[in-house]
Amino acid sequence: xxxxxxxxxxxxxxxxxxxxxxxxxxxxxxxxxxxxxxxxxxxxxxxxxxxxxxxxxxxxxxxxxxxxxxxxxxxxxxxxxxxxxxxxxxxxxxxxxxxxxxxxxxxxxxxxxxxxxxxxx
Amino acid sequence: xxxxxxxxxxxxxxxxxxxxxxxxxxxxxxxxxxxxxxxxxxxxxxxxxxxxxxxxxxxxxxxxxxxxxxxxxxxxxxxxxxxxxxxxxxxxxxxxxxxxxxxxxxxxxxxxxxx
Numbered sequence: 001x002x003x004x005x006x007x008x009x010x011x012x013x014x015x016x017x018x019x020x021x022x023x024x025x026x027x028x029x030x031x032x033x034x035x036x037x038x039x040x041x042x043x044x045x046x047x048x049x050x051x052x053x054x055x056x057x058x059x060x061x062x063x064x065x066x067x068x069x070x071x072x073x074x075x076x077x078x079x080x081x082x083x084x085x086x087x088x089x090x091x092x093x094x095x096x097x098x099x100x101x102x103x104x105x106x107x108x109x110x111x112x113x114x115x116x117x118x119x120x121x
Numbered sequence: 122x123x124x125x126x127x128x129x130x131x132x133x134x135x136x137x138x139x140x141x142x143x144x145x146x147x148x149x150x151x152x153x154x155x156x157x158x159x160x161x162x163x164x165x166x167x168x169x170x171x172x173x174x175x176x177x178x179x180x181x182x183x184x185x186x187x188x189x190x191x192x193x194x195x196x197x198x199x200x201x202x203x204x205x206x207x208x209x210x211x212x213x214x215x216x217x218x219x220x221x222x223x224x225x226x227x228x229x230x231x232x233x234x235x236x
Contacts, residue, residue, distance in 0.1 A: 032221055032222060034223055042228075042229075043212065043226045043227065043228045043229050044166075044224075044226045045226075046223055046224065049221060049223055093164075093166065095224075097222045110222055110224065112165065112166040112168075113165075114163075114164065114165040115164045115165060117164070
């Protein structure tokens, strides 16, 4: 159980275009989803926290107008990279949690998607 | 501020050697969770363990073991009799109880196990 999918798994786009990445929890309701970014040979950095039905909370230094996050349902969150540029090329990973019930079980607090590799030419 | 430090950027061992990956964390909170994740070349994070701040018991799972010491703010990970399949990047992470589950990751340690 607790499977999170991401689509697409990889995408190549031209500079200036927008790219949408989907994150879905397949077998549980995710009250909270997180979006991370990982540059090559670096750690995962949290970009934003997304709660169903409310606006996302962005980490310091992350442009909310450039990285649009929508968490319209308990199973889907989307990240749209608007007007993408080569410096946005990265590995984007989402994770989902159903909250306290998951943490108290002793399992991982979050379930991670497989990631989306974005290359902007 | 919270922080996780993995001082070892890269470790290379020969198969069957034991290897310990270090993790030191900083937080003033008393309730928190510590994690280890494995990231193979495919990129997908694999959950290894979660520990809460009130449980300092060491844990063993097969060839993996973890040593949690609050006195030194460390949560080290040991692989016994390493195998080539253990080659990956390993991340230690911290989550605070009152922050809704968001994770603060260390820089990661790239482990290379050679045959």
